[in-house]
Amino acid sequence: MTDTLLDHRAEGPASAPPLLLGPSLGTSTRLWDKVAPELSITHRVIRWDLPGHGGSPADLIAAGATVGDLAALVLSLADSLGVERFAYAGVSLGGAVGLQLAAHHPERVSSLAVICSSSHFNGEKPWRERADLVRREGLAGLAETADSRWFTPGFTVPELVDDHRKADPEAYAACCDALASFDIRGALPGITAPTLLIAGREDPATPPAHLREIADAVPGSSLTELSGASHLAPAERPEAVLAALRTHFDGYPGRGMEVRRQVLGDPHVDRAQSRQSPFTARFQDFISRYAWGEIWTDPTLSRRERSMITLTALVAHGHYDELAMHIRAARRNGLTPDDIAAVLLQTAVYCGVPAANSAFATAQRVLAEEVGEEEA
Incomplete structure (x- = not known):
């Protein structure tokens, strides 16, 4: 029987607060390799793969898919693990899934971090064209240009480029369909989960303006811009991303700094x-x-x-x-x-x-x- 769940990797104490980590299109759970182990000290970290990426079955998604479909797969995974309410962080398409969950399933999301992502991804046309290209020619050509889309000049993570090359073309194209139809701008003011936006200042795919647009619309949200970071910030600037996520999800070092000042003096x-x-x-x-x-x-x-x-x-x-x-x-x-x-x-x-x-x-x-x- 075909597996109906997204492939995932769980780390950290089973009794710790759950934190789900979503990937970018073309990557896998390895996107979080330099961040997840540290987060798992205080959380039950659950990384998941997109359909047709990493270890997830390709047939979990089909042509014409939506980000809502991906969000439903994430909820099914959480249900299978007995996770009712969770914190969530996601990159690019994974960030869009987080916005979808926070907007339409607020009872499930306790806190949200959206990294190098967007509320609309520049409309349908570029994604429809990419989906058509991948269905015709596969992923080899796109994988060759991954570094320029993902990282600042001179930086690369070969394992992630290899993930891009090995992704299932039809599942990848269906994820492009999901990005093409995604526009959640109208629902942003209704998001109630504490929300952090993280932008890479050198990100050509989802520039800081996209994250500022979300920050301006989601009540009480905050925005952090990372210098020296392009689209896959957790891989390129892991320490900066880790510090921002810890502050957001744990209250550190903000709460710790407050106590430190109270005890030791300003x-x-x-x-x-x-x-x-x-x-x-x-x-x-x-x-x-x-x-x-x-x-x-x-x-x-x-x-x-x-x-x-x-x-x-x-x-x-x-x-x-x-x-x-x-x-x-x-x-x-x-x-x-x-x-x-x-x-x-x-x-x-x-x-x-x-x-x-x-x-x-x-x-x-x-x-x-x-x-x-x-x-x-």
Whole structure:
């Protein structure tokens, strides 16, 4: 019996919030190879292939297909996996499927990211012509020009070009039919899912203006433009796409940055941010997401309790510069000088007297500075 489901790949904990990732025309799940593993840390990531692409059966789609037909296949896949409500991100045709789902099945989409896509793809004619060409001549010719349509000059991902070459021509042409008839502009104002638009500034297929048009129509949406990115941004600028998707789907580093400022104070965070360089950018993102966006936001312990634990850990490892910073943070979190002294006295027993001696000296200096600032 012919398989009636889209081929897919699932990653991440089964209990994590589901996130579906949709591909661009001519590609496969490999489009997400540099992004999906990181997203799967916090989500159950489900990548899917278009009909006739990757491992999906070609006969799931036929001539005259619509984006609505593709959206129905995605919902069937989600149903088969027991996924009722999900976050969704898609590139180009995969992004159009996301818009279709968010507009016509709002109860299923919790959050949406549309990458290098459009609400209308420049009308019917170019896609009807491409469909006719592929039905006559196959995909070899189009695959030869894939790099110029997908990437900035000099960049390529051979595996994706190979996916293009190996796609089923009739299924590819049917996907072109779907793009030809797609125009969802009238439904955009009704989309209620939190929506992020990501545009590649050097994308010739769906230029930033197409994403701005969606952003202007979808209430509360936001737009990010990526320099040095063409049409397949997740393959060409994976770190930038990953950072944008994490912020959108997880609230990081936005939520983490807010907590970081509350605990450490604006002057400290501003200094750290001003010193950030391309070399340290990923580390700063790591801090905001994990230390401040996950650990410090966990309601199991109060911030006061977390400060006490942090002071003890820093004394134990001799990190006295960090200790000074966190003594200031402890004061913001409600610890009095007597509370801090009691914590440091506890460390004398379990971390050693010399460590506690250095910690008391650091604390005395910081607290004296605080008094001086108050008197000034």
